[in-house]
Amino acid sequence: MEGGHGGREGRRERGWEGGGVWRSRLRDKRRGAPGLPVPRRAMPGGMEERYSKAETLALRRKHIGPSCKVFFAKDPLKIVRAQGQYMFDETGEKYLDCINNVAHVGHSHPYVTKAATKQMExxxxxxxxxxxxxxxxxxxxxxxxxxxxxxxxxxxxxxxxxxxxxxxxxxxxxxxxxxxxxxxxxxxxxxxxxxxxxxxxxxxxxxxxxxxxxxxxxxxxxxxxxxxxxxxxxxxxxxxxxxxxxxxxxxxxxxxxxxxxxxxxxxxxxxxxxxxxxxxxxxxxxxxxxxxxxxxxxxxxxxxxxxxxxxxxxxxxxxxxxxxxxxxxxxxxxxxxxxxxxxxxxxxxxxxxxxxxxxxxxxxxxxxxxxxxxxxEDLQGNAMRVGSYLLELLVEQKKKHPLVGDIRGVGLFVGVDLVKDQQKRTPATAEALHLIYKLKEQKILLSADGPYRNILKFKPPMCFTMEDAKHVVEKIDVLLTEMEEATGMKTGNDVSANIQCKIKANEGSPQPESANESTSHLNGAACRQENGFYPEKHSVPSKTIRT
Amino acid sequence: MEGGHGGREGRRERGWEGGGVWRSRLRDKRRGAPGLPVPRRAMPGGMEERYSKAETLALRRKHIGPSCKVFFAKDPLKIVRAQGQYMFDETGEKYLDCINNVAHVGHSHPYVTKAATKQMExxxxxxxxxxxxxxxxxxxxxxxxxxxxxxxxxxxxxxxxxxxxxxxxxxxxxxxxxxxxxxxxxxxxxxxxxxxxxxxxxxxxxxxxxxxxxxxxxxxxxxxxxxxxxxxxxxxxxxxxxxxxxxxxxxxxxxxxxxxxxxxxxxxxxxxxxxxxxxxxxxxxxxxxxxxxxxxxxxxxxxxxxxxxxxxxxxxxxxxxxxxxxxxxxxxxxxxxxxxxxxxxxxxxxxxxxxxxxxxxxxxxxxxxxxxxxxxEDLQGNAMRVGSYLLELLVEQKKKHPLVGDIRGVGLFVGVDLVKDQQKRTPATAEALHLIYKLKEQKILLSADGPYRNILKFKPPMCFTMEDAKHVVEKIDVLLTEMEEATGMKTGNDVSANIQCKIKANEGSPQPESANESTSHLNGAACRQENGFYPEKHSVPSKTIRT
The missing domain is CATH 3.40.640.10 (Type I PLP-dependent aspartate aminotransferase-like (Major domain))
Structure with missing residues (x-):
């Protein structure tokens, strides 16, 4: 499997790092007359991209039912390639996949492809x-x-x-x-x-x-x-x-x-x-x-x-x-x-x-x-070994972070129940959502689910490694610490006290968006679907966290 | 596309033509101890057969829901390969496929396989x-x-x-x-x-x-x-x-x-x-x-x-x-x-x-x-041209055969409504079933459907050719003539008279099997499913036709 995490493939520069100038130029060039075939653009790995991300999104809005939602609605991911436990976007950026249980034996497994091809022939x-x-x-x-x-x-x-x-x-x-x-x-x-x-x-x-x-x-x-x-x-x-x-x-x-x-x-x-x-x-x-x-x-x-x-x-x-x-x-x-x-x-x-x-x-x-x-590939054994290690690491986090209410799981099916209050077990919905978005910035794909959508849900491809587990928990640790510090929650070994999480989304707003979201889970009006889902109107709570 | 119809691939002899001796020997050799992996057997075209047909059937009875039926239940087909409008059984025997509308652009089309493989990778x-x-x-x-x-x-x-x-x-x-x-x-x-x-x-x-x-x-x-x-x-x-x-x-x-x-x-x-x-x-x-x-x-x-x-x-x-x-x-x-x-x-x-x-x-x-x-491949055009030709040929059959009550269709979607009586339009269910079984012997796959299962149903892969159309209609012509002669129906241009088809399934039997079948369609107890279906207890009416 490829080493490293969240790295970029090849040496190509991401234009959008400089404020989207390069991407904008590219889109302008490719616009042409409406209805004309769009020229293909070479991508890392020998692939071709038919449309820019904006074009893909526009076509999707036009031709795909609005009930069919995307991940990270404010800035959805365009994934063009995947291998093992990694997914790659159109710029070559690599994401560690902790959520796709469908790609069970690993994305694009060559043995499976070969078997399919042979029989299709x-x-x-x-x-x-x-x-x-x-x-x-x-x-x-x-x-x-x-x-x-x-x-x-x-x-x-x-x-x-x-x-x-x-x-x-x-x-x-x-x-x-x-x-x-x-x-x-x-x-x-x-x-x-x-x-x-x-x-x-x-x-x-x-x-x-x-x-x-x-x-x-x-x-x-x-x-x-x-x-x-x-x-x-x-x-x-x-x-x-x-x-x-x-x-x-x-x-x-x-x-x-x-x-x-x-x-x-x-x-x-x-x-x-x-x-x-x-x-x-x-x-x-x-x-x-x-x-x-x-x-x-x-x-x-x-x-x-x-x-x-x-x-x-x-x-x-x-x-x-x-x-x-x-x-x-x-x-x-x-x-x-x-x-x-x-x-x-x-x-x-x-x-x-x-x-x-x-x-x-x-x-x-x-x-x-x-x-x-x-x-x-002894993937069942791997699930047991890596799953146990992941649980161990997460249990350490529970000791340290008041936001972690419960760790439960078996094998590579693990849940982290985030709470605002250890005793009352108040679901930390906005915090979970914040964490998910922050992890995406770190090139890690995780989701939150459950009736209050406060439960971080691990169900990665079964080739997930010890190193992957360590990497994602380290990132979660840093983010939890940041969130707790920003809101005055006590981070440490004594997290049993009734510490009210002070993270509030869109502070000062009479109807904070994430409160709406939280409510929409409670009353069930938003989608709470397998693999997690981020509604179109999501506003990342981090904006309002004092960091 | 490969020429000829109903021919065998290669020069291999079919053992079962000699009374099943070769097949029996082969099965005996392969039996071995129960539970041991069954050795594979080379087949025409470089394929391998894991189980004998009898073994496949036995495993199917054991592990597949009994509600899942097979075509030609008395002697089901084991198909191991298909290309274009042809299917090949485990002995290399080739069948002209007039029924598989799912294999729309032709069985195992390499362009489709290539596209699937490329994306799966x-x-x-x-x-x-x-x-x-x-x-x-x-x-x-x-x-x-x-x-x-x-x-x-x-x-x-x-x-x-x-x-x-x-x-x-x-x-x-x-x-x-x-x-x-x-x-x-x-x-x-x-x-x-x-x-x-x-x-x-x-x-x-x-x-x-x-x-x-x-x-x-x-x-x-x-x-x-x-x-x-x-x-x-x-x-x-x-x-x-x-x-x-x-x-x-x-x-x-x-x-x-x-x-x-x-x-x-x-x-x-x-x-x-x-x-x-x-x-x-x-x-x-x-x-x-x-x-x-x-x-x-x-x-x-x-x-x-x-x-x-x-x-x-x-x-x-x-x-x-x-x-x-x-x-x-x-x-x-x-x-x-x-x-x-x-x-x-x-x-x-x-x-x-x-x-x-x-x-x-x-x-x-x-x-x-x-x-x-x-x-x-202009398959829509092909459907129009070959479909029209097929309809023309069938309309000629209607003129000639009292068993043909109606021809209807458009493109490569064609129905032949078989009747025992032109005026009363009495469904000729047993006759349709007989014809389907006889066509199978001729290496042609056709089905019968409709509420009385008397309607021959053409919906072949879209690469069906003029030659294929001619071939199947010629075979139908011969079989209809045989059936009409056997039962005293008048074959010719004047078929408007009220000629009662005298084909009776299992004559002399107090409860003829095919009559049961016919009834089971009328009251709907048997399957009348897309692609046609032949129930387990089917008895080919031909046995009782005096030929």
């Missing part, structure tokens, strides 16, 4: 024809799972996978109702927005459908039962049991309980061990099934295991597992795996399930290549 | 980063559409596209109800099964949701208003108007009318010109939008135009167009295009729309390459 067709890639991939994938999870359905996205999981669950006993977790996000199609409080809460108070039941998030830092509770797993599971009983009293029937094995958008929440077992027991007793959504967290990210639900112990086996994002290292593919019994009940309806692209030989070749790389 | 990430491919592709795609259709959402499948189209439509004026056509199929996710009579009719009589309204299919051969009606376009549109009025009386509100620009699974139905304009007028007056589903029929297939809805005339512009299958020549991608107004209403909800894989630089590079090939 031969054949890409639908699964109504027999093909070895399909069955070999199904065999390899099910071999990573407990034995009873043996039947696959290949689809194209996490959303398609979760939708199909719901169809399987509903067909199983003819039940309709679904229990989902607070702050959960399971996908963008209609049926999944219905069961994603992360989304439907933004649509007003009547947006919850009657067949949807929301259980408390098993978050032992911010939730109903916390780390001081003697048995939070049972207590949270009991909440699910209560919902089931209530539902049944109303004559309704539970088809499924669905949860990410660890909540991602919901705030990097790791459920207490034993929770899933108990929930599964209650849900099964009600004739429902347990759907483990591994779209964000599967494929070895947790290090110790290949699947995050395995953190609950060997005595827990979900009825349906859904996969997505990392499965094809960016290639659009995903999978639902279930038991023979559920699959046969689904088949008994007589309705065929056909997915045009799902399970095509190219997607399967890519899926196989990803499994190969995880194995050959 | 550089970058594949989500659309929250700016990228030229995304905006360039959106620009190129919208340039093929009427001006007001200017805003794109990139997604991964036709199902994701149609689901998003419904979300856009419902957000537009807050209406919920949807008008769909008889026999329509719009996708496999929950929200689309709800609006697909092709699917929900199979789930029992209470399966239609109250917000769904089914309008008669504008089929002038089998529908309510036929070719002898003075104005079928207005008459069918009037039916939609009646539905709207009825709906409004019940206090409900129409969000959308959705229809394929030409019905594919529904039976290759081409709506009469002027129908869409009138429907759009009524739907707009009710505050709804017109969704044109071009997933099966777009991208120049109709020859004269790039989009099938353009067959209705320049005065018709849908509010939303959905795309899919051919868009990436097999790569999982699709798109929704709409107006600025609808896109802004969608954005106004505050809900972000994020699709992890949608619009990634690789998918966009592939989409651009497909557009390039269509243009460079």
């Amino acid at each position: 031969l054949l890409n067709t639908n699964s109504r024809f027999l093909h070895d890639n399909l069955v070999q991939y199904a065999q390899r994938l099910t071999a990573t799972l407990p034995e009873k999870l043996s039947v696959c359905y290949f689809v194209n996205s996490g959303s398609e996978a979760n939708d199909l999981a719901l169809r399987l669950a509903r067909q199983y006993h003819g039940h309709q109702d679904v229990i989902t977790l607070e702050n959960a996000y399971h996908g963008h199609v209609t049926s999944l927005i219905d069961i994603s409080p992360y989304k439907f809460n933004q649509l007003g108070k009547d947006s919850k459908k009657e067949f949807v039941h929301v259980a408390p998030s098993p978050d032992i830092y911010r939730g109903k039962y916390r780390e001081d509770h003697p048995d939070p797993a049972s207590a949270y599971a009991e909440e699910v049991k209560k919902i089931i009983e209530e539902t049944q009293k109303n004559g309704r029937k539970i088809a499924a309980f669905i949860a990410e094995s660890m909540q991602s958008c919901g705030g990097q929440v790791i459920p207490p061990v034993g929770y899933f077992q108990k929930v599964a027991e209650y849900v099964h007793a009600a004739g429902g099934v347990f759907i483990a959504d591994e779209v964000q967290v599967g494929f070895g990210r947790v290090g110790k295991h290949f699947w995050a639900f395995q953190l609950q112990g060997e005595d827990f086996v979900p009825d349906i597992v859904t996969m997505g994002k990392p499965i094809g290292n960016g290639h659009p593919m995903s999978c639902v795996v279930t038991t023979r019994e559920i699959a046969e009940k689904f088949g008994a309806s007589g309705l065929e399930y056909f997915n045009t692209f799902g399970g095509n030989p190219v997607s399967c070749a890519i899926g196989l290549a990803v499994l190969d790389v995880i194995e050959k | 550089l970058l594949n990430t989500n659309s929250r980063f700016l990228h030229d491919n995304l905006v360039q592709y959106a620009q190129r795609l919208t340039a093929t559409l009427p001006e007001k259709l200017s805003v794109c959402y990139f997604v991964n499948s036709g199902s994701e596209a149609n689901d998003l189209a419904l979300r856009l439509a419902r957000q537009y004026h807050g209406h919920q109800d949807v008008i769909t056509l008889e026999n329509a199929y719009h996708g496999h996710v929950t929200s689309l099964i709800d609006i697909s009579p092709y699917k929900f009719n199979q789930l029992g009589k209470d399966s239609k949701k109250e917000f769904v309204h089914v309008a008669p299919s504008p089929d002038i051969y089998r529908g309510k208003y036929r070719e002898d009606h003075p104005d079928p376009a207005s008459a069918y549109a009037e039916e939609v108007k009646k539905i709207i009025e009825e709906t409004q009386k019940n206090g409900r509100k129409i969000a959308a009318f959705i229809a394929e620009s030409m019905q594919s699974c529904g039976g290759q139905v081409i709506p009469p010109v002027g129908y869409f304009q009138k429907v759009a007028e009524y739907v707009h007056a009710a505050g709804g939008v017109f969704i044109a589903d071009e997933v099966q029929v777009g991208f120049g297939r109709v020859g004269k135009h790039f989009w099938a809805f353009q067959l209705q005339g320049e005065d018709f512009v849908p509010d939303i167009v959905t795309m899919g299958k051919p868009i990436g020549n097999g790569h999982p991608m699709s798109c929704v295009v709409t107006t600025r107004e609808i896109a802004e209403k969608f954005g106004a909800s505050g809900l972000e729309y994020f699709n992890t894989f949608g619009g990634n630089p690789v998918s966009c590079a592939i989409g651009l390459a497909v557009l390039d090939v269509i243009e460079k």
Whole structure:
């Protein structure tokens, strides 16, 4: 992997460092008559840039739906190349990527590209024809799972996978109702927005459908039962049991309980061990099934295991597992795996399930290549080693910084919960946003998420190194210190006192923008989506911090 | 393109011609101890086969959902390679492909593969980063559409596209109800099964949701208003108007009318010109939008135009167009295009729309390459020329064969409606199935679809040639003649008489299998899916034809 951090490739000067003069000149030259083809511009690495960044942005505003947001809306990144855990912008500037869990085995992995190319040269067709890639991939994938999870359905996205999981669950006993977790996000199609409080809460108070039941998030830092509770797993599971009983009293029937094995958008929440077992027991007793959504967290990210639900112990086996994002290292593919019994009940309806692209030989070749790389490069081991090191480093930060309320994570899935007040655990939303923008200046890509968007979210490509971990934590340390000093927070080993963070965004403004943003998270009006997101109107709070 | 039809590649002998001895021996050798890796076997063209066909089938039964069906269930095809309009099985046998509309610019097109590889080597990430491919592709795609259709959402499948189209439509004026056509199929996710009579009719009589309204299919051969009606376009549109009025009386509100620009699974139905304009007028007056589903029929297939809805005339512009299958020549991608107004209403909800894989630089590079090939190889022109020739040849067949009731089509989208009785137009379902199986023996892949699965469905890769058209029609001619002779149907120029086709499947059987199949279409219990499908229990009717 390439050494160094945040450096520039080659010797080319960045024109914009001198106030944008060079870029402006270049744009002027390239303007020409409207409608004429824009000449291409050579870029570092032999690439070509078709449009200037301003032109790309203008075309995007014209032709892409305004609901499709960009990172860092005030100054979005134009990324033209990526390799391993690094992304490069149009000027050759290099960014350390801590957020793209889709580029699981590393950006642009040559082994994956080669496998895709080889299969594209031969054949890409639908699964109504027999093909070895399909069955070999199904065999390899099910071999990573407990034995009873043996039947696959290949689809194209996490959303398609979760939708199909719901169809399987509903067909199983003819039940309709679904229990989902607070702050959960399971996908963008209609049926999944219905069961994603992360989304439907933004649509007003009547947006919850009657067949949807929301259980408390098993978050032992911010939730109903916390780390001081003697048995939070049972207590949270009991909440699910209560919902089931209530539902049944109303004559309704539970088809499924669905949860990410660890909540991602919901705030990097790791459920207490034993929770899933108990929930599964209650849900099964009600004739429902347990759907483990591994779209964000599967494929070895947790290090110790290949699947995050395995953190609950060997005595827990979900009825349906859904996969997505990392499965094809960016290639659009995903999978639902279930038991023979559920699959046969689904088949008994007589309705065929056909997915045009799902399970095509190219997607399967890519899926196989990803499994190969995880194995050959011991990326699961790497996730465990680097993840543990990253956690250690972050725990040191917690000791030092009053802004750090909680560190949680496993493998290369880590959350840093920023607080304004250690005891009250007041979410430090503006501070998290500030940090993210400051890290971008340092050429580090990190995001903030969770219901208050105050949780720094690490989910880097699995080739992330010890050096990367050290580098990013060092930068965070410096930034936290700066923020704490600027606002009079006490930095040191004693951070237990109730120190009110005095960072205020846009001081003096009667309606500070970041306060709006913070509120918009609380009431859910802004996007809180996987990978984090920065709304168009964001104003970097740093402007108002006295440094 | 390679010449000849149905020939074998190379000089290798097919072992199974001698009674399967060679294949059996080979399988025996490869069995080995269970669980051990199976040695690969060299195949024609330098490929390798990992498993024997029987092993592939066994693994498929074990690991792939039973709802996922194969073509020709009694003897499925194992396809290992494809090029242009040809597919090759594991023995090197070559098939002429008349059904794969996904391989739009031809199977394994090197230009598309090259574009994918080049981009995969550089970058594949989500659309929250700016990228030229995304905006360039959106620009190129919208340039093929009427001006007001200017805003794109990139997604991964036709199902994701149609689901998003419904979300856009419902957000537009807050209406919920949807008008769909008889026999329509719009996708496999929950929200689309709800609006697909092709699917929900199979789930029992209470399966239609109250917000769904089914309008008669504008089929002038089998529908309510036929070719002898003075104005079928207005008459069918009037039916939609009646539905709207009825709906409004019940206090409900129409969000959308959705229809394929030409019905594919529904039976290759081409709506009469002027129908869409009138429907759009009524739907707009009710505050709804017109969704044109071009997933099966777009991208120049109709020859004269790039989009099938353009067959209705320049005065018709849908509010939303959905795309899919051919868009990436097999790569999982699709798109929704709409107006600025609808896109802004969608954005106004505050809900972000994020699709992890949608619009990634690789998918966009592939989409651009497909557009390039269509243009460079004049595939739209080819569709027009070869399609017209194919229609001419088939019209000759209609004159000659009493089994041919109707020929309809445009460009390389053609349907042959087989009937047992020219006047009653009784669907010749068993005969269509027989023909499909016989054509397979002749190394030609064709399918039958429609509500009675009696309609031969041509939708070949767009590089289909005059020679291919001639070849397949010659084979059909011979087979139709054989079938008519075997059953005493009169073959010749005078086929208007009421000649009852005497082909009976499994004569003497109290419950003939193919009769079951035929019934299962009538009541919808069997799959009638795009690309046609042959259920596991199929028995080739030819066995009972006295030849």
